[in-house]
Amino acid sequence: MRERRSLPIIVSIAVIIIGISSMIVIYDYWNSQELSVSNPVVNKVTMSSQSLDLKSIIHEAEKNVIQIEGHNEYNTSTGSGFLYNEKGDIITNAHVIKDAEAVYVRTANAQIYPAAVVGIGEELDIAVIRVPQLSGQGYLSVEKEETAEIGDEVIALGSPHGFQNTVTLGIISGSERNFHIDGFDYSNVYQISAQITHGNSGGPLINRETGKVIGINSVGTEDGTIGFSIPVNEVISQVEQWSNEAQNEQLEFASTADIINSYDPEQSLQDAEYIIDYFLESIEIRDYVNAYTLLGSAKQSELSYSQFREDYINIVDLSYSDISSEVTDQNQVNSTVDLTIETKLPNKEETNEETHTFDFIIGYENDQLKIITVTNN
Known part of the structure; x- marks a missing residue:
């Protein structure tokens, strides 16, 4: 009786062992076979490591490159820097600001802000300054690990x-x-x-x-x-230490009004022509958001972003040779530009090239330089 009860158990164990052995054999067989795909729709996906477009790299970088002005009672020094984090912190050289009593920055869209020194090296020629108005904006990506090689x-x-x-x-x-x-x-x-x-x-x-x-x-x-x-x-650890330790309420900022009120017609002409060039470059690179931010509030109120984008979206290329500018009685700058514009014709592959004369009025709005009006003559 006991032998009869044992028989089913023995058979079951034998079946399980055979099943497991069969699965192992089948797995080994399929694992050794090369998978062939006959469906012509399925293709191998390959990644290409193409270099980024040079023009795009430069345009995106320009947004975060800052002109730095260090002022004292004797002179003004000028240098450069770049935004590197979301706090509005700018990396620069220590020698650019070491003798400055007040530090100001000019952004890529010609906005002027006061800056405070976050940290500055004594023997190491690096410094960090902060502009709270630039916090939360884009910044440049920094290579923290790899070292560049000769020939790069x-x-x-x-x-x-x-x-x-x-x-x-x-x-x-x-x-x-x-x-x-x-x-x-x-x-x-x-x-x-x-x-x-x-x-x-x-x-x-x-x-x-x-x-x-x-x-x-x-x-x-x-x-x-x-x-x-x-x-x-090699210096990013020191830079990040300064940035992490600095609190805005402990920093000393100069007054923006000090530099705005010292009106310089020559500087105004240069700034106006720069902002027009930057506006046109943004249009050409199809960065309509950046171009739209250069417009004054009155212009933006009469022209929505979608309308603005629609006006320029068909432009394929544009060029100009010179900008003619003069300072007006209102301390604004009136600039005239002859633009050669190549546009894509609606629903066609062909393009059309025409030359138009544009008039720009550049002036300060809330202490910041803006394109007040732009008209096509």
């Missing part, structure tokens, strides 16, 4: 001689350069073929392939043929 293509941005957002191209032509200038020690810096001149100091050095900041442009030779840039991955 780079883009150097800055504001040499007061000309905002000047771009030079080159390569990393040397590395681990060490020297001492004006009380600052430069260690393991990049040597670059891109020109670094007065006003470029503190601007970003961008990797052409990734679009990330890899260096802080700092020193150039007298003839401008060789530049030197501090690797950002």
Whole structure:
């Protein structure tokens, strides 16, 4: 009786063992076979690592490159910097602001704000300043880990001689350069073929392939043929320490009115023509949001963003050779531009090219420079 009860159990165990053995054999067989796909719709997906478009890299970087002005009772020094976090913090060189009693910045869209010093090196030529009005905006991505190699293509941005957002191209032509200038020690810096001149100091050095900041442009030779840039991955820990410790209520900011009220007609002409150029560049690169923000409130109230975008969306290319400007009695700038505009014809592949004359009125609104009106004559 006991043997009869044992028989089903033994059979069940045997079946289970056979089943498991069969599954192992089948798995090994299928695992050794190469899978072939006969469906022509299914294709292997491959990733291509194409370099980013140069024009797009430059335009996006320009939005976050800042012109820095350090003022004291004797003179005004000019340099560059770039936004690197969401707090409105700007990385620059220490030598740009070390003697300044008040620091102001001019953004890519010609807005002027006071800045406060967050941290500044004594022997290390780096500094961080903060502009609360720029917090929450976009900023440049910084390469915190990798070190650039000789031969890497780079883009150097800055504001040499007061000309905002000047771009030079080159390569990393040397590395681990060490020297001492004006009380600052430069260690393991990049040597670059891109020109670094007065006003470029503190601007970003961008990797052409990734679009990330890899260096802080700092020193150039007298003839401008060789530049030197501090690797950002070697100083980012100090920069972040300053930024994390600084509280806005503990910082000292100058007054924006001080610089706005010292009206300079020559500077106004330069700023006006710059903002027009930046507006047209934004249209050409199809960055309509950026272009729209350059308009004054009255212009925006009569023209919604969707209407504005619709007016320019068919533009394929535009060019101009010169801007004619004059300062008006209202301390505004009246500028005339002959624009050659190539537009795509509706529902067609063809384009049409025409030249139009545009009049711009540039002036201050709430202490910031804006395009008050723009008309097509």
